Amino acid sequence: MIRIATLDDIPAIQQIAYNTWPSTYGDIISEKQIKYMLDLMYSTASLVQQMTKGHQFYLFETASIKPNENDVIGFASVSNELKGVFKLNKLYILPLAHKTGAGKALLSAVKAYAKENGGKQLILQVNKQNPAIEFYKKQGLSILAENVFELEKGFVMDDYIMGINL
DSSP, rough: OOOOGGGHHHHHHHHHHHHHHHHHHTTTTHHHHHHHHHHHHHSHHHHHHHHHOOOOEEEEEEEEESSEEEEEEEEEEEEEEEETTTEEEHHHHHHGGTTSSSSHHHHHHHHHHHHHOOSSSSEEEEEEEOTTHHHHHHHHHHEEEEEEOOOOGGGGOOOOEEEEEE
16 A cells, blocks of 8 residues: 655654665665765655655555554655656665565656646656666666766765656
8 A cells, every 4th residue: 555654654764764775775885875875865854854845755555464554665755856857766665575566556656646746757866786777667767867976975876867758
């Protein structure tokens, strides 16, 4: 089940980020950069700011073994960047839940949100070595450009910009 996240869901988003980043990026970027990026993008203050400035977060939940509860296994976030251009900022699924359709469902929710809000194109940044590139290609996205983004402390993001027309 997919639902819109609220500020109360920040701990669940953080838990997924902290559980997915080491396995996703551990062979790509340093442990220090992973920690830096997690602190930068997933601190409570940062997530509150993202949510209050128009980033729409979605959660993917499955039925819990506890009655009347659900477990969050993934999340996505999207924002309106330019007139008609929306950006998929985040899409992470717990490693044990890969290949369950959760990522595809979250991407569909993001596309629907973008279309409903006048979106003509959905873009995203993805590390050039991230295996998720193949997932995005299967979902119809293509590589539009590549860019190296310089961060503080000498860190860089060596990314593809991918996109799809909606």
